[in-house]
Amino acid sequence: MLQTDAPAIENQIDSEPMKDREALRINAAPLDTLNTAEGFGGFLPVAMIVAAAGALVFGLLASSSGKPVLLTVIAVLAMLGMFLIFGVAAGHIRIGARVAPGDLLKAATDASDEPQILAHQDSTVVYANAALEDMFGRHEAGPFAALDAVMSAEPEATQALFRLTRAAERGESRSEDVRLRPGPSRRPAWVRISVRPFVSTGNGDGTLLRQRLALWRIRDISKDKAQEAQRVGTLETALAAFDTMPAGFMSIAGDGTILHVNAAFEQWLGYPVGSLRTHHLRLAELAGGDGARLLENMAGIPEADQRVVDLDLTRQDGRMVPLTLLVEPAGGHPDEGFTITAINRLTAGLGDRTPQDVRASQFFQSAPFGIATIDGEGRIASCNAAFMRLVLDGRPAQDVLACEALGRTGDAGERTRIEEGLAEVLAGRGNVQPIEITSGDQKQFTCRVFMSPLAAVSGGAAAALYVIDATEQKQLEDRVSQAQKMEAVGNLAGGIAHDFNNVLTAIIGFSDLLLQTHRPSDPSYKDIKNIQSAANRAANLVAGLLGFSRKQTQQVSVFDLNELTSDMRAMLKTQVREKIDLQFQAGRDLWYVRADSNQLYQVILNLARNARDAMPSGGKLTIRTQNVTERESQRMSPAAGFTPGEYVLLEISDTGTGMSPEVMAKIFEPFFTTKGIGKGTGLGLASVYGIIKQSGGYIFPESELGKGTTFKIFLPRYVVEDNEEAAAVRPQPIAAGKKELQATDLTGTGRVLLVEDEVEVRQFAVRALKRQGYQVLEATDGVEALEIMAANEGEIDIVVSDVVMPEMDGPALFKELRKRNPSIKVIFVSGYPNEAFRESMGSDNFAFLPKPFSLPQLAAKVKEELAK
Numbered sequence: 001m002l003q004t005d006a007p008a009i010e011n012q013i014d015s016e017p018m019k020d021r022e023a024l025r026i027n028a029a030p031l032d033t034l035n036t037a038e039g040f041g042g043f044l045p046v047a048m049i050v051a052a053a054g055a056l057v058f059g060l061l062a063s064s065s066g067k068p069v070l071l072t073v074i075a076v077l078a079m080l081g082m083f084l085i086f087g088v089a090a091g092h093i094r095i096g097a098r099v100a101p102g103d104l105l106k107a108a109t110d111a112s113d114e115p116q117i118l119a120h121q122d123s124t125v126v127y128a129n130a131a132l133e134d135m136f137g138r139h140e141a142g143p144f145a146a147l148d149a150v151m152s153a154e155p156e157a158t159q160a161l162f163r164l165t166r167a168a169e170r171g172e173s174r175s176e177d178v179r180l181r182p183g184p185s186r187r188p189a190w191v192r193i194s195v196r197p198f199v200s201t202g203n204g205d206g207t208l209l210r211q212r213l214a215l216w217r218i219r220d221i222s223k224d225k226a227q228e229a230q231r232v233g234t235l236e237t238a239l240a241a242f243d244t245m246p247a248g249f250m251s252i253a254g255d256g257t258i259l260h261v262n263a264a265f266e267q268w269l270g271y272p273v274g275s276l277r278t279h280h281l282r283l284a285e286l287a288g289g290d291g292a293r294l295l296e297n298m299a300g301i302p303e304a305d306q307r308v309v310d311l312d313l314t315r316q317d318g319r320m321v322p323l324t325l326l327v328e329p330a331g332g333h334p335d336e337g338f339t340i341t342a343i344n345r346l347t348a349g350l351g352d353r354t355p356q357d358v359r360a361s362q363f364f365q366s367a368p369f370g371i372a373t374i375d376g377e378g379r380i381a382s383c384n385a386a387f388m389r390l391v392l393d394g395r396p397a398q399d400v401l402a403c404e405a406l407g408r409t410g411d412a413g414e415r416t417r418i419e420e421g422l423a424e425v426l427a428g429r430g431n432v433q434p435i436e437i438t439s440g441d442q443k444q445f446t447c448r449v450f451m452s453p454l455a456a457v458s459g460g461a462a463a464a465l466y467v468i469d470a471t472e473q474k475q476l477e478d479r480v481s482q483a484q485k486m487e488a489v490g491n492l493a494g495g496i497a498h499d500f501n502n503v504l505t506a507i508i509g510f511s512d513l514l515l516q517t518h519r520p521s522d523p524s525y526k527d528i529k530n531i532q533s534a535a536n537r538a539a540n541l542v543a544g545l546l547g548f549s550r551k552q553t554q555q556v557s558v559f560d561l562n563e564l565t566s567d568m569r570a571m572l573k574t575q576v577r578e579k580i581d582l583q584f585q586a587g588r589d590l591w592y593v594r595a596d597s598n599q600l601y602q603v604i605l606n607l608a609r610n611a612r613d614a615m616p617s618g619g620k621l622t623i624r625t626q627n628v629t630e631r632e633s634q635r636m637s638p639a640a641g642f643t644p645g646e647y648v649l650l651e652i653s654d655t656g657t658g659m660s661p662e663v664m665a666k667i668f669e670p671f672f673t674t675k676g677i678g679k680g681t682g683l684g685l686a687s688v689y690g691i692i693k694q695s696g697g698y699i700f701p702e703s704e705l706g707k708g709t710t711f712k713i714f715l716p717r718y719v720v721e722d723n724e725e726a727a728a729v730r731p732q733p734i735a736a737g738k739k740e741l742q743a744t745d746l747t748g749t750g751r752v753l754l755v756e757d758e759v760e761v762r763q764f765a766v767r768a769l770k771r772q773g774y775q776v777l778e779a780t781d782g783v784e785a786l787e788i789m790a791a792n793e794g795e796i797d798i799v800v801s802d803v804v805m806p807e808m809d810g811p812a813l814f815k816e817l818r819k820r821n822p823s824i825k826v827i828f829v830s831g832y833p834n835e836a837f838r839e840s841m842g843s844d845n846f847a848f849l850p851k852p853f854s855l856p857q858l859a860a861k862v863k864e865e866l867a868k
Contacts (some may be wrong), residue, residue: 117216118145121169121197126213135187135218135373153181170216171197174685177221188220193668195470216788248323248342251330256282256292259337268344269272270315274421286313294385298327299338370447370467373454374402378422381461390467391439399801402465406449409438425451425463436470446474479702500542501851502758507535509764538616558594558718561625561648562586572608572623579618587626593648594718595695603691606684607711614656614709624651628714636714642698646717653710659703667701746859750866751775751792755785755801755813756829765800768855782808786816796824798865800858803830814846825865829853 005658031346068638109116115132119125128143139146151157160176173562175194180187183736197214206758248265252258258281264277269286284292289729291311299306312320323342330337370387372380380400391405403422407415414437432451437444511532520527565584576582604623611621636642659667663840692699696716703709752774756762766776776790779785782805789796799817803810810828817824849861 019227035752038534067744093769106629108389114220115218119144119168119214119216121171121212121214122557123165123168132218135220137184149490150183150187151178160193164193164216168195168197168216171212171214173197177225180554182813188222190220190222190225192219192221193217194219203246214463248340250340250342251337252283252295252340253337256284256296258283258286265342267312268315268321270317270319270321270456287311288314290385290389290742291434293389294328295325295340295814296338297388299329304328369469372402372465372467373461374422374426374428374465376462378402378426380405387465388469390445390469406435406437406465411442412440419448421451422463428453433500436474445469446471446473446611449687501539502761504535504539504542504753504852506758506760506764508532508854509768509858511535511762511763513767513771535852542852556594556596558592559597560590560592560722561600561650561715562590564597565604565623565625565650567866568601569603572605575605575608576612576621579620580612580615581618581620583620583622585622585624587624587649589627590625591627591646591717592720593695595697595713595715596691599691599695603688603713604650604652606688611652611654611656611709614654614658619708620656622651622653625649626651626652627717633714636698636700642714647697647714648717650713650715651710652713653708655708658705659701661707664701664703672762746863747773748859748866750771750862751777752862753777753779753785753788753792753796753799755782755799755805755810757802757805759783759804764855765858768858771855772859772863774862781805782816785813789820791815794821798827798862800827800829800862803828825868827861827865 109129112129113131115135116129117125117132118127120799123144127143132143136146136150139149147161151161157178157180160178164174164176173196175192177192179190194217195214197212199212201416218694234305248268249259249264251260263273268275269276283295287295301307310324312322315321323344326341330339367386368382370384370390372383372387376380378401380402383517396565403419407418417435421435421595424432430453435449437447439447448468448470452464454461454464472748511528518528533780569584573582608621626649628649630644630646633644633647667685669686689699692713700712701709708821752769753766754762754776755778756765762778766778769776777788801813803812814826817826829849829851847861847865
């Protein structure tokens with residue numbers, strides 16, 4: 001070994017790094033108290049200075065003029081003495097040997113029994129202590145070569161050393177436990193090698209140097225591993241005995257995962273030994289959802305005698321095995337998991353329990369409905385898993401008052417009915433009417449409770465409670481009731497709308513006639529326009545009622561929804577505010593639908609406006625289309641009346657204020673609105689509902705307060721035949737259609753037979769057609785029309801007829817007219833839908849004009865049919 005002083009060691013460390021093979025173990029310099037004096041140099045120069053000063057003092061004393069000088073020298077020496085005393089006291093001046101910090105650290109490292117290596121990130125060794133050579137031997141290529149030579153015989157050790165080296169290069173900390181091959185007596189069987197990076201800062205040639213180094217430490221852990229192996233051996237012995245015991249044991253984690261199970265339990269459940277432990281099953285897969293919740297909640301019961309239950313578990317082959325289970329919380333804390341001790345009732349003795357007792361307990365716990373017994377004070381004595389799930393959210397119910405358990409989520413009236421029923425049943429009276437209660441943490445369950453008194457037995461239960469989950473039945477009843485109410489309102493609205501359309505036709509028609517005879521400068525012109533505007537508003541309300549009642553006239557065509565939404569893009573951007581981000585997400589290869597494009601135009605516009613009003617501060621409005629396969633639609637089958645099949649989904653969603661469940665239940669009812677007075681009629685969503693239903697589709701709203709609303713519209717897919725072409729969709733707003741009619745020449749020639757039983761409508765229509773140049777004959781019903789046709793054989797060009805008339809209605813008149821003249825042209829006017837009328841007629845060789853109609857619309861329709 002090389003002996004050197006402290007400055008030489010520092011220079012050697014801070015100089016160019018040594019190669020691995022050149023690294024040496026450097027011994028610390030010996031400590032010599034007479035070597036140096038930090039602050040004043042060596043001790044000998046100090047003694048010489050003191051001697052010289054003494055000689056000078058004696059010389060001055062011998063001279064005659066030395067007294068003033070002597071006093072000055074004494075004063076200076078006193079000052080120096082005081083300075084020396086304070087310097088020594090403060091630690092700035094120290095008398096003794098100068099010891100370098102590096103010498104102390106190296107001496108301490110060499111004295112350690114743990115091998116240590118100080119190296120750069122690239123494994124260039126800076127220093128290695130003596131313990132490394134003692135444990136692994138000396139290697140001419142350096143310390144790491146010695147490590148590699150020892151570990152090369154063990155593949156796992158070689159891989160561990162590689163990972164440690166990589167960690168040192170990346171500047172990461174890492175630790176590995178490594179098994180070593182047998183070797184010299186001092187070599188351990190197991191070592192823990194750790195590497196920890198750090199940054200070294202030191203002064204070399206006057207500049208600050210920063211070096212990234214890594215400290216390798218090697219610790220002998222052979223004793224720890226031997227003790228661990230001994231513990232594992234003891235545990236394996238215990239587990240072997242644990243597996244062969246006649247009782248079943250199972251450990252359950254807090255999340256319900258099975259952590260461990262013994263061989264007896266696996267055998268009872270029909271699993272090969274060891275397989276159930278590696279499957280990571282959950283307790284619910286063996287005990288069912290209710291059974292798992294029962295066992296989990298039983299773990300929280302403080303009384304041990306109440307944590308025993310008879311329960312059937314499911315075997316691997318699907319059969320049931322009857323077991324008696326004892327539940328114990330893990331470490332006294334149920335949240336951390338629990339253990340189950342099981343006894344097989346088929347193979348074990350029953351003790352003081354009879355087979356009938358065990359079977360009754362089994363039926364009690366496995367019942368699909370809730371069962372509970374109550375004592376004479378009205379407390380729950382026992383209950384099964386279904387009762388805890390339906391009534392108490394899965395919590396234990398022992399010693400809980402039955403009235404509190406059943407009425408904890410109900411209103412005052414419900415609690416009163418429960419108390420009265422319990423009072424009767426505890427008094428021994430039967431035939432107590434079932435009580436309907438709400439339960440669940442979010443009141444999501446509707447339960448029907450049946451109460452029955454039990455025969456008086458000393459110490460036994462006084463009454464039994466049976467709880468049936470009626471949630472689905474209640475929902476179905478509500479849906480049927482809602483559907484019936486909507487149907488009844490729809491029929492009423494349809495009947496009113498049909499009769500009201502005749503009145504509106506007359507009002508709108510005579511307003512058109514008056515406007516033709518008045519100039520805009522006339523005082524009465526504005527009044528007539530107000531009458532016409534009010535009539536048009538009433539017509540829109542009637543159209544909404546007809547839409548809701550699904551009796552609106554439809555102009556059906558086959559088209560692509562993506563084309564419709566694309567054409568509406570510019571218009572919708574003008575309807576929503578700039579603060580609202582309008583997005584379109586068009587589905588690829590979208591299927592065709594068969595519906596009225598103008599009505600769907602109104603549906604999208606109505607829903608977009610509602611979304612705009614729900615986002616006063618801005619938000620995002622998304623219109624999305626996509627295909628829905630039959631398999632995907634089966635997920636919607638529980639919805640009311642939904643039939644699985646192939647659909648095209650139109651989804652309109654916003655990020656607005658959302659709706660409460662109470663509002664959601666009424667949004668499709670006519671005249672229901674949440675908007676202020678004058679801001680809505682309450683028919684928008686009602687007509688949307690009717691239009692979608694009349695198109696054969698479904699509409700489902702989804703909403704949550706503060707999170708927005710989504711309307712999902714499912715329209716049936718229409719398969720286009722080879723000889724059929726899809727129409728180009730260009731729906732236009734009603735106002736634009738009226739302007740186009742007004743700009744068209746509506747005059748014409750020909751003889752028209754007008755058949756209408758409403759006097760006002762007939763008078764308006766006759767005058768309107770005569771003004772356009774037509775000759776008009778009028779009849780009040782179908783019989784009179786046939787008489788006029790017979791009197792004017794071959795002279796009538798077209799027949800305009802109402803549908804609903806006394807004596808002979810429109811369809812009967814149509815059949816008689818076609819018998820006499822198969823080529824006669826017919827236009828039917830009615831407030832009933834066109835599609836339904838055509839189906840009842842069994843023919844579509846006629847034209848149709850829905851009521852109410854204006855003068856330009858009637859004239860344009862007659863001219864259009866005569867031109868064919």
